[in-house]
Amino acid sequence: MIGLCVLFVYLLSIETAIDEPIERSTVYKLMMLLTGGAGLFVALTLYHQARSQEEDSEKALELSTINIIKDLWITPNFRLAEEYEKLGSMPAEMYPDLAISSSQDMHQVAFAISVFQIFEDYKTIYTHDKTGLNVWLGNFLNWAQSDTLQKLWPRLRINYQPSTIQMTEALFAAANQIKALRVKQGQVSYDDYQIVISKLAILFKDEVSKKNRAAI
Numbered sequence: 314m315i316g317l318c319v320l321f322v323y324l325l326s327i328e329t330a331i332d333e334p335i336e337r338s339t340v341y342k343l344m345m346l347l348t349g350g351a352g353l354f355v356a357l358t359l360y361h362q363a364r365s366q367e368e369d370s371e372k373a374l375e376l377s378t379i380n381i382i383k384d385l386w387i388t389p390n391f392r393l394a395e396e397y398e399k400l401g402s403m404p405a406e407m408y409p410d411l412a413i414s415s416s417q418d419m420h421q422v423a424f425a426i427s428v429f430q431i432f433e434d435y436k437t438i439y440t441h442d443k444t445g446l447n448v449w450l451g452n453f454l455n456w457a458q459s460d461t462l463q464k465l466w467p468r469l470r471i472n473y474q475p476s477t478i479q480m481t482e483a484l485f486a487a488a489n490q491i492k493a494l495r496v497k498q499g500q501v502s503y504d505d506y507q508i509v510i511s512k513l514a515i516l517f518k519d520e521v522s523k524k525n526r527a528a529i
Contacts, residue, residue: 379434387430390423410468425465426472428456432484433477439521446517450484450510457481457488476520483516 393404397416405413413419435442435449442449456462463485470478487509495501 379437382430382434387423387427390426394419394423408468411465421461422465422469425462426469428462429466429469429473429477429481432481433473436476436480436521446514447507447510450513450517451506453484454488454491454506454510454513457484458492463488479520480517483513487513 393400393407394416397404397419404419405411408422411418411422413422432453435453439446466481466485470481473481490509491501491506494505498505
């Protein structure tokens with residue numbers, strides 16, 4: 314860069330030696346053009362760095378939130394299941410609408426809560442995910458075919474955001490379509506799944522878009 318500046322000064326001194334106004338010098342014009350370009354490059358670089366730092370901060374905050382939820386919400390429920398015999402009536406008292414009467418019941422509730430939380434957490438990290446939306450929706454669609462999850466959902470839905478409720482119920486509706494196809498056809502093909510997943514992807518993106526607009 315220093316060498317280039319020296320070269321420009323040298324060339325400029327040659328042109329100005331022929332008694333031409335410096336503003337009309339070709340070298341001067343070239344210097345102004347390159348200076349403007351360099352300024353634009355620096356500005357774009359600084360913007361990119363700032364945006365990258367902002368995205369990194371957002372991602373770190375999202376992951377921190379997910380870890381906090383795990384510690385404060387998911388882990389205690391699994392402890393209720395694991396220590397069910399020691400806790401007496403407490404698990405049933407903490408979930409009075411779920412008719413918990415055994416360790417298995419509590420394990421099912423704890424696992425269902427963790428699955429529904431995964432649905433919610435995925436919405437949180439969606440913009441940073443590199444796996445692909447359709448892959449995750451395929452996983453979720455498999456899980457959503459569980460009769461036990463569908464049975465527990467009405468009593469657990471109060472614990473989740475409205476957007477998660479909509480997403481989960483859309484998954485259950487799609488899962489029931491798959492189950493109906495299986496009964497009708499005897500099996501469900503890859504293409505059958507992809508048709509349903511593609512529709513879910515449109516709904517999911519629309520819901521995330523609404524959430525982002527509401528946050529602005």
